[in-house]
Amino acid sequence: MLTAQQALDHLLSNAVTVNESEKVNTQAALGRVLAEDVKSLVDVPPLDNTSMDGYAVRCADTVTPGQALRIAQRIPAGSIGTQLEPGTAARIFTGAPVPPGADAVVMQEDCTVGAQPDQVTINVAPTSGQWIRRSGEDLTTGKTCLTAGTFLRPQELGVAASAGLTHLKVKRRVKVAAFFTGDELALPGEPLKPGGIYNSNRDTLLACLKSLGCDATDLGIVPDRLGATREALRKASKDHDLIITSGGVSVGEEDHIKPAVTAEGRLDLWQIAIKPGKPLAFGAVRKSSEPKDGEAWFIGLPGNPVSSFVTFLLFVRPFILKLQGREAKHLQSYLMRADFDWLKADRRNEFLRVKINDQGGLDLYPNQSSGVLTSASWGDGLVDCPPNQPIKSGELVKYIPFDALLK
16 A cells, blocks of 8 residues: 555646636636736836825934924825925825925824924934835836736735736636445435435535635436446546546445446556545546547545545645646644544554644544544544554644645
């Protein structure tokens, strides 16, 4: 069996970024991946401006505290002042351009307006450039402000807007088809037959795909039959970049994923030395009988809900990131204190569901079974426990927050 890192390296070495792109309105680009570098159309800010409400002055007039100056002009945001003459000050408001001749702004808390409303006393001696935001301090015309491969969050859309961009060229969404095998499965709202269970993996995995910005197609529940599994693979391969399945990847008589994928394409990887989630399949399915039509990638996840969820986060997510043209970073982990004992170390790399407690340590969910999905809902991350390594309370462990794996 491959280690988790070997398996991930294998998947990423095969992933190829989608080539197609489209232009969309900047406001519609949330959650998309930028297809090309974009440059600012303007200087931001366009003129030197003040970051404070106060008074624009000449430092030469305010060498010592207590200087009284005549208020010669008033400059709200959106207005342009006139030349600041010696011995005068300009009342100025946040965001307003600094008038020519001024080289500092004194915030209003450090000033006193006298009995005469056109006079202000400057109570501190300012330094040159104080509270002035320089033209082009954020962006300059022609400067690259966002780079290809950037996942567009609200803050990136704000940068694009400040740069004057109305449209952005983005990668098309990665198209993923998902289906779920198991005669025991039913959808919520349907009656359960004896021995039946509701299909939680459908909602979990489709939500994960949508959170990554994928175009996800739900192909539903497929019966535990080889012919039905092959037909589902053929259907899924035609218009999708990736096929994800849940269940049927073990080696029982009712597990048909392996022979079905082998018949419809190829299988490169089968088992990984992790817990939960040992059975994980990777390969490709032919789009047609014509080699020129290419293949759709295939990843088969375990049927147990925690195994399915964890293997998606650890392997499918970075694979999709690379298909999208995003950087597929290695798992980000943080050393944190374990406030629990885990003495029954497994020979496989374990990923334990934990939660940060009020003391800054990690609590362990008491039931780590791969069928207990509430452990993932209760927890806020995973502990990456190496093979054959027990954990004693007080030791430092590698903590991987769900937040880092779900964005």
